[in-house]
Amino acid sequence: MALLETKNxxxxxxxxxxxxxxSLAVEAGSLHSIIGPNGAGKTTLFNLLTGSxxxxxxxxxxxxxxxxxxxxHRVAHLGLAxxxxxxxxxxxFSLLDNVWVSAFATCHSWKGFLWKKKEGYSExxxxxxxxxxxxxxxxxxxxxARAISHGEQRQLELAIALAAAPRVxxxxxxxxxxxxxxxRRMVALVRTLKGRxxxxxxxxxxxxxxxxxxxxxxxHFGSLIAEGTPGEIQxxxxxxxxxxxxVAA
Amino acid sequence: xxxxLMGLGLSLITGILNIPNFAHGALFAVGAYFLVSFxxxxxxxxxxxxxxxxxxxxxxxxxEYAGIRRLYAAGHDYQLxxxxxxxxxxxxxxxxxxxxVGSSYLPPPLLRGGVDLGFTFYPKYRLFVMVMAGxxxxxxxxxxxxxxxxxxxxAGIENKEMVSLLGIDIHWLFTAAFALGAYLAGIAGALMxxxxxxxxxxxxxxxxxxxxxxxxxxxxxxxxxxVAGVLIxxxxxxxxxxxxxxxxxxIFAVMAAVLLVRPQGLFGIR
Amino acid sequence: MKHPWILILxxxxxxxxxxxxxxxxxxxxxxxxxxxxxxxxxxxxMLSFGQSTFFGSAAYVAGWLLKYYGINVxxxxxxxxxxxxxxALVVGYLCVQRSGLYFIMLTFALNQLxxxxxxxxxxxxxxxxxxxxxxxxxxxxxxxKDPLVYYAFVSLLFLLSLFLMKKIVESPLxxxxxxxxxxxxxxxxxxxxxxxxKLLAFVIGGAFSGLAGVLYAMLFGIVPLEAISFVFSGNxxxxxxxxxxxxxxxxxIGSVLFIWLSESMSNMWARWPLLLGVAFVIVxxxxxxxxxxxxxxxxxxxxxxxxx
Numbered sequence: 001m002a003l004l005e006t007k008n009x010x011x012x013x014x015x016x017x018x019x020x021x022x023s024l025a026v027e028a029g030s031l032h033s034i035i036g037p038n039g040a041g042k043t044t045l046f047n048l049l050t051g052s053x054x055x056x057x058x059x060x061x062x063x064x065x066x067x068x069x070x071x072x073h074r075v076a077h078l079g080l081a082x083x084x085x086x087x088x089x090x091x092x093f094s095l096l097d098n099v100w101v102s103a104f105a106t107c108h109s110w111k112g113f114l115w116k117k118k119e120g121y122s123e124x125x126x127x128x129x130x131x132x133x134x135x136x137x138x139x140x141x142x143x144x145a146r147a148i149s150h151g152e153q154r155q156l157e158l159a160i161a162l163a164a165a166p167r168v169x170x171x172x173x174x175x176x177x178x179x180x181x182x183x184r185r186m187v188a189l190v191r192t193l194k195g196r197x198x199x200x201x202x203x204x205x206x207x208x209x210x211x212x213x214x215x216x217x218x219x220h221f222g223s224l225i226a227e228g229t230p231g232e233i234q235x236x237x238x239x240x241x242x243x244x245x246x247v248a249a
Numbered sequence: 250x251x252x253x254l255m256g257l258g259l260s261l262i263t264g265i266l267n268i269p270n271f272a273h274g275a276l277f278a279v280g281a282y283f284l285v286s287f288x289x290x291x292x293x294x295x296x297x298x299x300x301x302x303x304x305x306x307x308x309x310x311x312x313e314y315a316g317i318r319r320l321y322a323a324g325h326d327y328q329l330x331x332x333x334x335x336x337x338x339x340x341x342x343x344x345x346x347x348x349x350v351g352s353s354y355l356p357p358p359l360l361r362g363g364v365d366l367g368f369t370f371y372p373k374y375r376l377f378v379m380v381m382a383g384x385x386x387x388x389x390x391x392x393x394x395x396x397x398x399x400x401x402x403x404a405g406i407e408n409k410e411m412v413s414l415l416g417i418d419i420h421w422l423f424t425a426a427f428a429l430g431a432y433l434a435g436i437a438g439a440l441m442x443x444x445x446x447x448x449x450x451x452x453x454x455x456x457x458x459x460x461x462x463x464x465x466x467x468x469x470x471x472x473x474x475x476v477a478g479v480l481i482x483x484x485x486x487x488x489x490x491x492x493x494x495x496x497x498x499x500i501f502a503v504m505a506a507v508l509l510v511r512p513q514g515l516f517g518i519r
Numbered sequence: 520m521k522h523p524w525i526l527i528l529x530x531x532x533x534x535x536x537x538x539x540x541x542x543x544x545x546x547x548x549x550x551x552x553x554x555x556x557x558x559x560x561x562x563x564x565m566l567s568f569g570q571s572t573f574f575g576s577a578a579y580v581a582g583w584l585l586k587y588y589g590i591n592v593x594x595x596x597x598x599x600x601x602x603x604x605x606x607a608l609v610v611g612y613l614c615v616q617r618s619g620l621y622f623i624m625l626t627f628a629l630n631q632l633x634x635x636x637x638x639x640x641x642x643x644x645x646x647x648x649x650x651x652x653x654x655x656x657x658x659x660x661x662x663x664k665d666p667l668v669y670y671a672f673v674s675l676l677f678l679l680s681l682f683l684m685k686k687i688v689e690s691p692l693x694x695x696x697x698x699x700x701x702x703x704x705x706x707x708x709x710x711x712x713x714x715x716x717k718l719l720a721f722v723i724g725g726a727f728s729g730l731a732g733v734l735y736a737m738l739f740g741i742v743p744l745e746a747i748s749f750v751f752s753g754n755x756x757x758x759x760x761x762x763x764x765x766x767x768x769x770x771x772i773g774s775v776l777f778i779w780l781s782e783s784m785s786n787m788w789a790r791w792p793l794l795l796g797v798a799f800v801i802v803x804x805x806x807x808x809x810x811x812x813x814x815x816x817x818x819x820x821x822x823x824x825x826x827x
Contacts, residue, residue, distance in 0.1 A: 505629055
């Protein structure tokens with residue numbers, strides 16, 4: 001059953017159609033990748049999904065429920081969490097606080113949030129520790145976010161999304177700006193998350209895409225030009241033309 | 250009309266430099282005091298009228314160079330605090346130099362007395378101010394619209410990066426803009442002196458109005474500031490005719506209302 | 520600094536020995552005002568130049584009731600807090616939707632609105648002359664007119680406020696507000712309705728301001744027009760910044776310094792606000808973290824010296 005679906009999703013900024021009639025279905029528990037050249041509309045699609053702005057037309061359906069037009073701060077509560085292409089964390093906060101903020105937001109009980117100490121919220125605390133452990137940053141939990149390396153910040157970026165205990169993870173180029181070694185670690189990390197979460201992944205590095213994805217959708221100039229398993233996409237000549245530039249895969 | 254001058258100057262500064270200039274009112278006051286002093290020095294109103302605003306512009310130049318320049322990266326909060334402290338320094342300096350008590354000031358002999366407009370006697374000086382301010386606004390407007398330098402300034406409001414990419418030193422643009430804004434404030438103050446007299450706090454009242462004009466006109470929208478300035482001036486006069494106490498309050502109420510409904514002001518684009 | 524509370528308690532006990540009780544009271548009142556502001560400024564990252572709106576409104580309303588309706592001191596406090604919070608709710612509601620320059624301009628415009636209303640409504644507020652004759656009525660035998668008694672009262676309220684504020688900033692709300700300061704977009708994305716939290720911060724800050732306002736009115740027996748002016752807002756912002764907006768105690772230190780200096784200097788030189796302006800400018804340009812940061816840096820430097 002498709003956990004996340006879009007039906008004919010369109011977003012135009014004046015005369016520019018950033019996303020045009022995209023219909024997507026992401027199966028629960030799968031890892032669905034979206035690829036396409038720069039400017040194809042991938043990040044805009046993510047922005048639509050997370051409610052940064054409403055679509056011009058079309059619908060977004062999560063678990064059979066229409067969530068089109070939900071504002072950004074409510075989307076997290078629906079079970080959709082996202083990591084960003086450009087690292088955007090809370091610089092002065094410790095790593096623990098970074099994820100804690102995310103965990104607390106979607107916590108079930110906020111009783112006493114005006115006066116209770118933070119440590120009194122066990123659910124949020126557990127989720128925070130778990131998220132940091134998942135990405136391998138638990139030992140550095142006390143350090144401020146601006147003190148860690150870029151690669152570690154990308155991991156933190158992901159941890160913030162994980163801490164929300166979402167059903168669907170939207171990962172926007174998690175390997176952006178990482179060295180080959182860090183990229184390998186990121187890929188391994190994503191593999192451990194497969195199956196535990198439904199994942200939608202945007203990435204540029206083809207080898208990553210091919211090795212982790214269950215399904216791939218290809219965007220070009222805002223529209224979907226192809227969709228299928230990694231094998232099918234590799235053989236698709238249209239995709240080759242638009243994106244791979246005719247290079248033999 | 251004077252409101253339009255103040256508004257134009259402030260709009261220029263906020264538009265190009267993107268800082269809230271809380272010292273604008275103080276610059277206005279300095280203009281007025283400079284006028285009086287220079288009249289004492291030159292024994293001639295007209296010369297003083299020319300020199301005084303230049304003095305303010307120079308002051309503005311120094312301020313920008315020594316202070317504001319360092320704060321562009323610091324964010325609005327610090328810029329606001331800096332200009333606020335500056336306003337304090339300026340107004341206290343005024344008291345230091347010229348004494349704490351305000352004084353009235355008569356217009357030059359040529360412009361005293363009234364003019365019979367048929368339905369009412371109107372003070373000659375006020376007419377002069379209206380015409381003068383109108384001319385200044387027009388001149389500034391033409392400068393900004395028709396000359397190369399003006400075009401650069403307007404471009405600076407729209408897109409600072411582009412301007413610097415074009416090879417123009419963005420720092421001098423900012424300095425010039427601030428100096429020009431200060432000039433406008435200064436001459437507004439100088440013109441105002443014979444109408445309302447001098448007082449060290451005259452800057453504070455004007456500051457509020459200048460902000461209202463800029464907010465209504467749209468930050469950085471120069472034509473908007475002019476129109477808004479005129480509108481506010483007219484509106485205030487109208488309200489004062491019926492309910493004098495409320496005239497200033499109404500202005501701010503209008504500003505708040507507009508900012509809420511149309512944050513870009515009546516004419517803004519952003 | 521290991522034990523700030525001991526230092527504060529000591530200050531409270533020793534201060535009346537150094538300065539007049541009235542000035543000492545003023546210091547702690549200002550500190551309460553600063554705490555309220557810092558929740559907005561230091562923790563949430565909102566520079567509200569309109570705090571005097573809430574301070575002054577509370578002072579006027581409570582002063583009016585104290586003067587003409589003879590309410591008791593505690594009721595006056597309640598009124599003050601209520602008016603402060605309510606006015607902050609209204610102003611905040613209008614302002615939190617905007618940010619940056621527009622936010623600053625809007626808080627300024629609304630403050631001016633209140634200011635000129637107070638200025639013109641002379642029948643109620645006394646306009647430029649202020650509202651004199653605010654009493655400090657007796658309560659069950661406690662004579663608040665005695666400066667030392669009032670000082671004790673104010674100090675107690677201050678300690679209470681400090682304790683409350685400490686609880687708030689250490690609570691999840693404190694973290695959420697700081698998250699908004701650190702990265703508003705992300706805070707929104709992880710699920711916080713940012714405008715609502717900003718409004719909450721406003722209201723809490725307003726309540727503290729209102730409390731300070733009532734105590735101020737009762738201290739001096741008059742509600743001056745300046746109390747609602749934006750210059751007054753500037754003073755509390757300044758005091759908070761010189762103390763250091765990054766910590767809970769910054770506003771307290773700043774208030775002590777500010778009030779003490781302003782009271783002693785105004786006797787020596789009527790033009791001392793000039794120095795204030797200069798100091799303002801220096802702090803803004805060079806010493807952003809205020810005394811707290813300077814102090815911390817000093818200790819770090821000193822401990823590194825000791826190691827070598």
